[in-house]
Amino acid sequence: MxxxxxxxxxxxxxxxxxxxxxxxxxxxxxxxxxxxxxxxxxxxxxxxxxxxxxxxxxxxxxxxxxxxxxxxxxxxxxxxxxxxxxxxxxxxxxxxxxxxxxxxxxxxxxxxxxxDALISIVLATTSEAVLVDGGYRVTGRWAYGTGSMHATWSLLGIPLKNEAGDIVDAGLALIPTAELSYEDNWFVAGMKSTASVTQVAQDVFVPAHRVFPLTAAVEGGYLGSNSEATYQTVFVPSLFMKLVGPHLGMGRAALDFVISKAEGKAIAYTGYEKQADSAIFQTVIAKASVNLSAAESVAQQVADEIYAATVDGTYAPYATRIEMRAKAAWVVETVTNVINELVTAHGSSGFAEVSPLQRIWRDQATAARHGHTLAASGYEAYGKILLGREDDARFVLPIV
CATH class of the missing domain: 1.10.540.10 (Acyl-CoA dehydrogenase/oxidase, N-terminal domain)
Structure with a gap:
């Protein structure tokens, strides 16, 4: 490796x-x-x-x-x-x-x-795109527009059509945010400050060179001339791995907070005046640290596997990409479990609005439900791969 x-x-x-x-x-x-x-x-x-x-x-x-x-x-x-x-x-x-x-x-x-130009991205093709001379005219609504309030450009999913109006592919349209409006409808339990509003386009012209076909991209059909290795890596795994880092950070933040309070916080209805003195509490902290380290190691393993393929000049086949997807899901699931155990160990005061712990818990729990790293579909597809049922795996996760 x-x-x-x-x-x-x-x-x-x-x-x-x-x-x-x-x-x-x-x-x-x-x-x-x-x-x-x-x-x-x-x-x-x-x-x-x-x-x-x-x-x-x-x-x-x-x-x-x-x-x-x-x-x-x-x-x-x-x-x-x-x-x-x-x-x-x-x-x-x-x-x-x-x-x-x-x-x-x-x-x-x-x-x-x-x-310093920033670009938000929504892959869903919740839009209409009409093929015209020189490009497309796009009308649509895209949720959830994470980062769009800070971005100057947005990549938004569109259906790609031929001259007869038939959908032949999915694509991403690169549109200046100045040509978009938004609906402030991001009222959620977690990830509140991401302001992941719905972006809206009304008959916006997108020149052809700002449209990126996705079917070819999934198999490495990129259009740019950048020679750096990162721009040769496998498409979907490279994207879902970019969402793993925040989870690992939140896991560490939860552990940091719980440890910082352990010397000054009692365990209610017990003789322990300090959580840090309790063997059970010490065990929870130790397990959390070990599990987070393991999750970080697996994330690094997948990241290095993605990079190694560019050195070898190969593009990971579907089965390998599914294994990466399952491992990414395991990382996220592990962080979720660690944070849940830390919240319990810290105690009910962690749910106070002034406590960072409840916000970490809400934010990570919300992010953990993102379809890119959802554990259930990742495990099911990988299980099918291990049992020689690749066609069935493609039904579960056709695009990886």
Whole structure:
């Protein structure tokens, strides 16, 4: 297995994120209540360079490999899970644009925003697209628009049609957010401050070079000329791995918080004046730490497997991609279980609105239901693969 590693330039960004972690933690409650990430805090994360890591080097980015992008999102998620999730989505947008026609890339990063231009992404094709001279005219509504309130561009799913009006593929249309409106309908239990509103387009023209066909992309049919290894990696696994980092960060944040309170918090209705003195509590903490370390190791294993294929010049077949999907699901499920156990060990005070723990719990539980890493479908499909039923697996997860 090739070890992709983390370059010093990426490590420096992570160090800068770690340095402002107390600020991210402190702003979390306000962002949760306002349903918006604090603009000054968001700007502070932008200043670390976090949102440039997946931009191609020719535009001033770092062309991050999967492990590096994962580590950046994890660092942000350890301070604020919602902000880490926004990073994972915007990083996905940047990576996908890097696979598109070079003219589309120049539109995004060669303009006024430069390397700091941000791109949100929604894959669902909840829209109508009419083939016209030079491109498509698009009308639609897309939920959930995570990161769209900060983005200057959005990648939005559209049906691709031939001249007869028949749908022949699905695609992503790259549209300036200035040409979109939104409905502020993000009223949810967790991930509140992501402001994942519904984006709306009304008869917007999208030139052909800003349209990215997805069927070919799933099998590695990219359009850009970027030579860095990260832009040769397998499509769907590269995307779902970008959403694993925030989970790992939230798991660590929960453990950090529970440990920080253990010396000053009693266990109700017992003789323990300090949780830290209890053998049962100590066991919960130890198991949480071990399980999080295991989850981080599996995430790194999948990330390195994705990178190794580019060195070998191979593109992972469907069965291998399903195994990656199942492992990513296990990572997310493990974090969910760890946080649940930590919440129980900490006690009912963790559900106070002022406690970061209940927000971590809500945010991660909400993110864990994302279809990209949902455990049930990942395990079912992988089980079918192991039993020699690949056609049945493709029914469960046709696009991986």
């Amino acid at each position: 090739v070890d992709a590693g983390i370059r010093p330039e990426i490590s420096a960004i992570i160090d800068r994120i770690d340095a402002i972690r107390p600020r991210l933690i402190a702003s979390g409650q306000g962002g949760d209540q306002a349903r918006r990430i604090d603009e000054e805090v968001f700007a502070a994360v932008v200043a670390t360079g976090a949102f440039t890591v997946s931009v191609p080097e020719r535009f001033g980015g770092l062309a991050a490999n999967t492990r590096e992008a994962n580590a950046v999102a994890r660092a942000i998620g350890r301070g604020d899970g919602s902000l880490g999730w926004v990073d994972g989505i915007l990083d996905s947008g940047a990576w996908v644009v890097s696979l598109m026609d070079d003219r589309a890339q120049a539109d995004v990063w060669g303009g006024e925003g430069g390397v």
